[in-house]
Each structure stands twice: as structure tokens, then as C-alpha cells.
Amino acid sequence: MPELPEVEVTRRKVARMLVGRRIAEVVTTRDSYVFLTRPAVLAERLRGRRVEALERAGKYLLARLDDGARLLVHLGMTGELGGDGLPGEAHTHVELRFADGGPPVFFRDVRKFGKVQLLAAGERSARLDRLGPDALHARGAELCARLVGRRAPIKAVLLDQSVLAGVGNIYADEALFEARLSPLRPASSLTPAECQRLAAAVRAVLRRSIARGAGYREEPDDFRVYGRGGEPCRSCRRPLRRVVVAQRSTHYCPRCQRAGARGASARRRE
């Protein structure tokens, strides 16, 4: 579930309970899909380390440790990081206990699509290296450059983390609506002006969501098109459409987001 806004809100919240504290003990469940670093190794290397900072790269969280190592966490679809978990609660995979005796921090993930990995000091991560520019600071020219040669629908390409890191299914739909671009447009057909519009829309929808405190508690009303197939468009009142693009549900207004945004009607006005 978490896209960039949820991850950023989590980062800000968890930074307060993590940064500056020394890890005394690590409790994990048995090895599973979520552990890119074996639980025993993770526990051994984290013990005694102090957390210097909690950073975000796209949808990844990175806890920087005092020995230069980094703890990488991805929340997948259902991952949660926080201090309000119960020890031994189902789906809790990691519990960090601290030397100060204060409240522990938990990593939970029902579906186990999340990931935990310890990167040694200076160790590179192919996952991180793959990421494009952070979507929160998307720039039109950068976006445009990455759409060259991409014939897939712009919606599908926006989900590619090497294009813009952090955009997921919800905010891809929201940004395309805001930019008045059809999700079905071949990515490479976007003009520089449209790339600018889209980059600005991506930044805007992400920032608004962070400001609202993005999360599961978000009001359905906060989304303009996502999950609203069949409902009237807020702009033109005609029904929104739900289609499947890149195996993901995709919501848009066929009238406000025309496939030929640079089509006949747009050209006629020029």
C-alpha cells in the first residue's frame, strides 16, 4: 500500500523514535521471504549499533548506523514500521529493543512483500542504484528524458521506479488526472510541455498527501479518481472509467484526460 507519501510520513514518525538510540537487542521471526539478510545475521550486526539518521529513497527507508552500515526497509504492500506493535503479534518480523529501555520499534508485514536488508558500510545495492530521481522533486526535463523510447502507456511507465522513484498505483492515477493526461498515452508521445505538467502534478499530489498525513486513515474523498470508477468526474461530471493497465487497476476521466491530449481539439486552438 505504501507509496512515497506513506513512506515519508512513516519516516518522519519513526525517525523520532529511532534516531539517536542504541540497539540493545533484535528479536526476529524465523527466516522468510522478507529477510534479504538472514535474521540471525541481521540481529548480530545490529546489536550495539546506534541509529544516526532515517532517510528515504523512493519507497525505501534507510536507517543509517554509527558503523556506516545501513538498514534498508521496504514496506511492500502491507508493511508497517512503528512503535505501536505488540511483541509476538502475528506478522511482526523484527523488533528492535533499545539500550535506553524505552519503547521498541517493530516491523510488521502481513503479506510479506516487504523487505529488510542490512547493507554493510559502503556496500552498494542494486535496488537503490536502479532508482530514478525522487518523485517528490520530479523535474519535467528529467522525466521527458526517461520517456524516450518507451511505447508503453504512460501509466505503466510511471510505475517504473527507475523513471521516478516513489510513484505507485494511486498517485500515478491522481497525477495523470491532475495533469489532464490519459493514462493510455504512449509514454514517448508526451511533449516537453506535457512532461512539465506531469512532473508538477506528481509533485503536487505527493506533497498534498504528505501534508494530510498520508496513510490508511486517509479519507476516500482525498482521491479524485483512484477507486472511483463509475462515479462522476469532479471536473466534468461524466463517469470515471476503470481499466487495467500493466496488470494494475487504473482510473481516469475519458473526457478530461483524452488519449489525444495533443489531438485535434488541442491543435485546432493553436
Next chain:
DNA sequence: ACCGCACCCTGAGCGC
């Protein structure tokens, strides 16, 4: 290099 698809895992909601 790009694209579509299968797959990873669990729970919620729905029709019967």
C-alpha cells in the same frame, strides 16, 4: 532495451 506476464503471500469482501 523494452514489454507483458507469472509469481511472491495473506486477508477482506462478496455471492451462493
Next chain:
DNA sequence: TGCGCTCAGGGTGCGG
């Protein structure tokens, strides 16, 4: 109540 089905906001890896 229970069963079987579909769906879910993540990413990777494969073959074409």
C-alpha cells in the same frame, strides 16, 4: 457459517 472466488496501493525475474 462456510466455501470459493476476486481483489488489493509492492517489486523481481523470465521469455519473447
